[in-house]
Amino acid sequence: MPLIVTLLLGISGGLANLLPFFFLDSSEFLFGQLFVLLSLVLFGWRYALLCAAIGAAFIFYRWGHSWPSVVFVLEVIWLQVLCVKKGKPFFIRGLGFWLVIGLPILLIFGYYLLSLPNLVIVTALAKYFINAALYLAIVDLLSFFFVRHLWRAQPLNAILNYTISLLIVLVVLITSIVLTNNSYSRIEHEVKEQLQGAAKNISVQLSDYLKGYRRAVVSVANNVEQGFERGAALRTLVELQPDLRTAISTDSKGIIGAFYPDVFENNRMDESLSVVDRDYFVQAPFYPNGYISPILEGRGFGRDLIIAISAPIFKEGQFDGIVEASLIFDSFARFRPNILVNSGDLIILDNTNQVVYSSLASSYKVLDILPADILEAWHDESNSTYTDLQGKVLYRYARKIEGLNWTVVTLLEGHHVRLAAASAWGKSLLLALVIIILSSIFVSQLSRYLVKPIAALSEDINHFEPSSMLRNSAGEQASCLEVITLQQHFNQLAFKLTMNFSKLQLANSENEELNKKLTNFNRELEQQVNEKTEELLAAVAAANNANKAKSRFLANMSHEIRTPMNGIIGLTGILVEQKKGDEETLKQLEIVHTSAQNLLLILNDILDYSKIEAGALALDLHATDVFKLFDTIATLFEQVGLKKQVKFEYQLSSKLPSCLLVDSLRVNQIVNNLLNNAGKFTEEGTVSLLVDYQNNHLIVKVKDTGIGISRNQQKLLFNEFTQLDVSTTRRYGGTGLGLTISKRLSELMGGKLEVESVKGEGSCFTLKIPAQVAELSAHTGPSINTPDLSNASVLIVEDNMVNQIVLAKAMQDTRCILHKTMDGVEALTFLKDHSVDIVLMDCQMPNMDGYECTKHIRKEPNIYGKPYIIAITANAYSEDRLKCLQVGMDNFVAKPIEKSFLYKALGEALSEIKRA
Known part of the structure; x- marks a missing residue:
């Protein structure tokens, strides 16, 4: 952040350096240093130097050099050392830098490196000093808002004196600059007016001057035409016109016939006449009123420069020669103007733009033909100044002479204007210094006068004692309404404090007595709270222990019940599959098998409720074939859950997608529960299963025409272990957990389960859960194909003989070589001496359980081999499966064992063995 702000300050400073704020004529103010010093105040000298470098680039762009930036960099270092580190304001020490270091360096730069005129250097130094005073004052004023720690704990009168003095300095300096520039503008305007007036007057005078001589020459030509003797006429012309040097008369062929003075013949440079x-x-023949020539070199008296004025001579209408007079060049000096009590300069150009006369002989010589760019610059009305070939700045005004097409240019050197402005500026600066000094003295006295009563009031407050009367010393010095009001409020407060002090002492003694009683009460309260806290902690610990005991009990019960259930379900399933015995016996076996599975469902409900209550039940969202899911549910219910007098209606909406992202196991569990309840409580009529999809929600409705539920009973319907009445329990059975679990599962999935029912008419349960449309991936269910394990060695590690029999019966069709051990120790002993391909490992056994046995096998594969281990366990939780995989087992089959899942695991084992 400081770097970005510094870059912005640097760019702002550079742009400020480009602003056209001038002091007098051409010395620009450089206010960019203001932003450099702000960067110094805010972020330190490193950022300030970066800001100064950016500003120097803008100065270089404008002037072609950046020598002032050297002084600005030195100023940053000076202020860092003497002001920032010491926590002092910039103004006084900054001006000291410019007087001691800055101005001398700039003097050297201007005089030796840039070779500026002395007046320009003095003006520039004054400008830099004023420039520094302005931005130093502004930075100090801004620091009062941005860097307040510089002013913290400073006396108020010092802050007022300093800040107001700075404001006065700013106002006076800005006013002085504005007045000086206005004075300079007035002087410039006066110079322009005088140059313009001078050019106009000179044009008129010069026109009259030349036209007078032209009239004289024309008059002589007329006299010659009348018969006057030519020599006498020429002598009269030269003697009467003192600025004429020579005069001649020629015939029609240009041969000189007469001349004056006589010495012209002897001094003639050309022998030809x-x-x-x-x-x-x-x-001449074309100008009967006289012709004034451009400047030229004469032939009579060396190569002197002259202006020839000629007139034609006609006799009887025929051209008979001319009369010519040579005008002395030095005669134009009389027209040189005076501007601002100074001698101005004059340049006269003829009609061919040759210099006829120039008081600036070093720049413009007589006979020079001036180029077009100089002429355009002289006639440019948008700019009143011009820089000559010597680098001098001149104020000029050019004017054409009417009738002659000559040009008069009046000029004044710029330093005369600057001297006049500097004189006025010096007076205004002296006046500004006097105002600043007087204002500072006044502000110092005023701030002391304003702060003195506040200091006295502070002293009174510091020494105030509530037990004694207040001596009002500040009131004697109060100067303004605010201080008087403050003193009055303090006096009122002091009086109230004094009056309340005695009351406070009395209250303190009463409070001490109350505090003693409160201390005793707090001690007794703390003891009671501690006792209650210990009782609550003991109760919480007992509840936690009870929950842990309940969890252990449910887990043990699950294992203990699943173990005999494995035998019942497994053996009856095998007997039913073998279809041995009469039809009556097979039907009874199916009843036993179905009853065992129902008992297993009840056990699953109890376990699911336990996990939901503990918050440990996790959902398994996956892409599910919705059509297949509900077709399976409907088919199963129609076969086993429907009474003979009841009709089943099953309908899938056309809006239902073929695949949704849901937990198919939990959806199956809820819908089966609802259907089973509907089938259980409906003696005749209809049970309907309606499936729809709306607004990204799966909607399942189960309707029946059964016994119905009253409004009061509906309030208790979803409570755990609750059934509507005792007769219902006796007639239909159940744990009272089915709807509770369904309700909890629907909420866990972000949905809801609702019921609408009328007593004696039937019920409608609606399941609504969020479900996103998904793409159906290839999925293969548990294979019921019997794997071919010919020549494969399989070891059963199981301590329960019934489970061994069930597993052995299930393995008969695989044609494997089967071995049996009772626990982990026997299994390890067997594996030392025999090579085994697959191990069916029970997890809970005496001596050594399946987990420890698996760890030993995986730890020492050189001794026990690398068999494929399938966990066969009554612990059906997902965390039990994870634990089996973590210790090194390869697969997991829960008890009671279903052939399809066992054969699937064996098939995967066979594929793994073949790859190895």
């Missing part, structure tokens, strides 16, 4: 090549001769 012909001027037929001269512009003033060629153009």
Whole structure:
């Protein structure tokens, strides 16, 4: 975060350096250092140097160099050492840096490296000092809000004196800058007005001056036409016009026939008397009112520069020569203007843009033909200044002379304007310093006057004693309404405290007595709470022990009941499958088998309820073939759960997807329970199973036309171990857990189980559970094909003879080589001497159980081999299966043993053996 803020500050500072805030004419303020110092205050000198580097890039972009940034970097280091580390404000120490280090370095840069004029350097140094004063004052004022620890615990009068003084400095400096720039603008405007007026006057004077000489030459030509002697006429012209140097008269062929003065003949540079090549001769016939030539080099007196003024001579309408007079070049100096009590400069251009006269001889020489860009710059009305070839800044104004197409340019060097502005600025700066000093003195005295009563009040509060009367020393010095009000409130508070002090002492003695009684009461209460806590802890421990005992009892009962049930279900199943005996006997065996399975269902209900109550029942959501699931449920119910006088209706909605993500085991358990109840309580009529799918929910409705349930009985319907009445229990039987478990399972799946019933008419149970549509994956149920274990050695490890018989009977059709042991010790002994492919391992046995036996086998495969171990256990919980797999067993078959699951496990074992 500091880096991002620093980058933003650096960019803001760089943009501030590009803002066109000028001091006088061309010295820009650099307010970007304000953002650098803010970065220094907020984040430290490293970030401030990064910010300064970004600002230096913008300065380089604008000026082509960034020498001031060197001073700005040194300022950051100076302020870090003398201000930040010592927790001091920037203003005084910052100005000290500029006086001692900053301004001398900038003086060296400006004089030696940049070769600036002295006035520009002085202006720039003043600008940098004012610039520093502005941003240092602003940073100190902002630090009062952003870096408050600098001002914490400082005297109020010092804070008021410093902050108000800074505000005054800011206001005075900004006002001084604005007034100085306004004064400079007024001076510039005055200079422009004077240059414009001078150019206009010079244009008029020069036009009149040249036209006067042209009229004189035309008059002489007219006299010659009237018959005057040419030499005498020329002498009269030169003598009457002092700025004329020579005069000549020619015939129609350009041959000089007369001239004045006589020395012209001796000083003539060209022996030829012909001027037929001269512009003033060629153009004269076309200008009967006189022709003024561009500047040219004369031939009579060396190569002096002259302006020729000629007029044609006509006799009887025929051209008969010319009269020409040469105007002295130095005569134009008289037109040089005075601007701001200073001598201005003047440049005169002829109609060919040649320099006729220039007071700036070092930059513009006579006869120079000025290029178009300079002429365009002089005539550019959007900019009143111009920089000449020597680098001087000049204020200029150019004006055309009407009728001659000459140009007059009036100029004034820029340093004259800066000197005038600097003089005004010096006075305003001196006035600003006087205002700042006087204001600081006033603010210092004012802050002391305002803070003094507050300090006195603080002293009174510090020495206030409730037991004695208050001496009001602050009230004598109170100056303003707020302080007086504060003093009055304090006096009122002090009076109330004094009055209440005696009451408080009395109350303290009463409180001491009450505290003693409260201490005794708390001690007795603590003792009673401790006794009750110990009783509650003992009760909780007893309840936990009871729950653990119940869980152990249910687990043991599950194992103990499943063990004989395994024998009953297994042997009766084998007998039924063999179909030996008469039909009566087989029917009785089927009844025994079915009864045993019903008993197993009751046992499962008890175990499921126990797991639900303990919060240990986990759902197994998987893609389920819904059609197959409900077809199986309906088929089974129609075969075994339906009475003869009852009709069964089964309907699947067209909206029902073929595959849903549900726990098929729990859905099967709930629906079977509902169907069994419907079949049990319906003597005649109809039992319906309706399956639908709406709004991502599976909806199953079981309707019957049985005995129905009253409203009062419906309230108790889902309570555990509850049946509607004793007669129902005697007539229909049941544990009273079926609907309770179904209700809990539906809620566990995020759904609900509801009932609608009318006594004597029937009931409708609705199961609604959330179920997402899924894709049906290939799934193969338990295979009932008998695996071929020919030549495979199988070891049964089982301590119960009945279970051994059941397993042996089930294994007969596999054609395996079968061995039997009674516990884990015998199994290990057998495995030392025999190679076994498959072990059917009981988990709970005397001497050594199946878990320990499996650990030994897996730990020492060189001794016991690597048989495929299938757990055969009456512990049917999923955690029991996980425990079997963790100790090294390969598969799991729960008791009572069903052939399909046993054969499936044997088939998987056979596949594993073949791969090995």
